[in-house]
Amino acid sequence: MSIRYLGLVLLIWFPAPLYGQSATQSCSAPRLDGGFFAPKQETYSHGTKLTYTCNDGRKPTVKGWWVTSTCQNGGWSHEPQCIDEQACIPLDIPNGKYKKSPKGWYDNKQSIYIKCDKGYESKNRDATAICSNGTWTSVPVCEKSIETCGEPPKIPHAVIIHQEYQELFAADSEVQYECEDGYSVEGGGTKDSITCMSGNWTEGSTCRARPGPVNGGSAGGGTGGRPTTSTGSGTSHIVEVKNCGQRPVVSNGDIVGDNKMFLKYQCAAWYKRVGPERVMCYSNGMWSEVPICKATFCSVDTDTYPALLSVGVQIIKDGETGKLRCVDQDHWLTDHYSAVRCTNGKVNLSRCCGAIEWLFC
Template structure:
């Protein structure tokens, strides 16, 4: 008898409990100054839509001359507000950031300064928008930077690791790749890095099949390889490159071509080779002189200079002259720049000058 009574109580109590958990709240009518509500009532049920408009000389603080809000479990989707029709709502500028107004809108004649995302730069160096009589004038455009790289190049027998797929990479981005089983990069490891430098990826080491045992270097015409040429002293002969074992690593350079008698080195973009292009293996197991890849650009970290507008690291080619925007402590100086000169890898920055003074900085 007790069990049947208890079952009856549970059947009565559970539906009420479930109903209480799933109950939603209605919304009270919002307060709107300088405007009017359409179909005004005291309360509005969950998911009800309410339209509103503004008096003459005013407009909603959202896109359009009328707006709609929705009741979402006791809260309106946004607070209805009417602002001066000469004020501006926040602009939509793809791939950019700017300081948000605490009010939610911007006064007439107010300006904003935008900063493009790392992979982008402002078109024509225009980074300022001005609110003028309710619309934004000269809205900046963030376009793909010439320093940005596309997806990393395909490396045979390797995959990019610890990196979600993306189409664009900012300058100085570095990704790591790993060779598949049975393959190694120069030096015997299985991993290497490539870097985005001014729109181009540096060349990574190729993944090559892991070699089996090879003979050591030998003199004369031994089994280690066939002699081809001799050095000026006549005491050393060059043999097949496999006789010297591990190949020399050149920073910012890579081995190109496929020749059994020499290694040919090529430097990455923005680097130039200093020294011999070809490296040979001597019969005593030693390599001939190895080239060096020398940088032909300068880097400027704008975050390290208080006078410069922070735009990250910028690169300038050797012999190139450019300019970087300056900023003071109180407000943006939209027409003041520092002239940058890159000479033989050395960087020089001038004082901040007005646009008309750049030739004399």
Template structure:
């Protein structure tokens, strides 16, 4: 009975020790077809780096002819894997998005469709890219539209309440401003105002003026 109580007390006083153990689980050795890794062990402790390379005609699923994966709480930071050297790794396309393959790589002749982010347009009319012999062909470029707007203007004594983490705003975007306490949109009793992006410029907003007590 006393030992049970003592164990309970230790769990209460040292919960961090239990959590620390649960956060440092070891990793099993990965199965790597068409390649080899070092060091060769049955299990790897948390934080261990595993280096691997692939046989001729194959390559890792990350850039380079060799790769490193780290054991992180029972899982590898990326699954060590060797793929056909004619397959493609995910492309890096600025200001755009595309459907990602769950495998993390793409087979030869596979195509992806690219969509530019809001406020960006293609420099040409090609919105697809194809994997050929390990590289992507005709990757489109997304550039800022001439109709898009930059950062919204500052209105003294007001803050933007719906601003997302972005640098470019597509045409017809709108941002809402809220006046500081004790201030209202000049000439009105409203505390909110909205600006719109049109043809590359923001509409003009009324300043926030200090409310007068009548």
């Protein structure tokens, strides 16, 4: 027998599984305790649906008193199962998640802790749901946090970098942007960042067009390709920072970048930078504009407000409302509070009201 005929015989003799299985597989009939299903078959082809229901005192593991399950490549889209009617099926929590039960349902009186997604918080700080006789009680709601920011504002001639697009950003999130070719931010760099604070984005530096060559000269009119700037008494070149002597001190800020050609400043927590991020040295020994660090909070000294109970100095973030207890001289039966609002560094106090209505005084 020639090799060609031997190969033909081997192809005919070996079973098909050696050359690849079918793309789909059938399903065996499910074992359903405490219920019944239809149609009743020993096997079900891929894509076949069956419907099942449960006997009195029991219910399916998904919503509804009758349920459909589909055969998908040898398995069911969900395993037909009947559980005690006092147990609870899984919850659907928009913008939140919780630890899933390995058995697929939750016993009566069992509780679960809901963790809201980033940028969301539990309404009324209620984060626990309890299974009670087959239904969930006190189901938490994950709502957008008042400190969350939407998408960053569009910055002309710039693009956000190192960050995939998303609609919500949690408080204190920082995104960096980069100017397009031919543009730069204050200080000569091409990158800057903005931060989400109390529901709003901080203001970043503008991307401005760099000066072009004039009469065949170098960019900016300087020499050696370095930019120049006017200081009011002629034109000065930007030189190495060591030529300007003592470095500028920024209250509530620190130098975080010690480059040969510039200093980079960053404000402390709870402070916002106003002005350029980078400071450079001019050839006339003068520094370029220095930023300031502006407070993003209010400091409330309760000892200076006779209506407030003395508890020392309290800090409230800008744009937020704090709750401070009042002396309650005329309200000895219940505690009273003042709503203290911080707006652009200024404090506004409401009159003293009861513990429930204090925010609306």
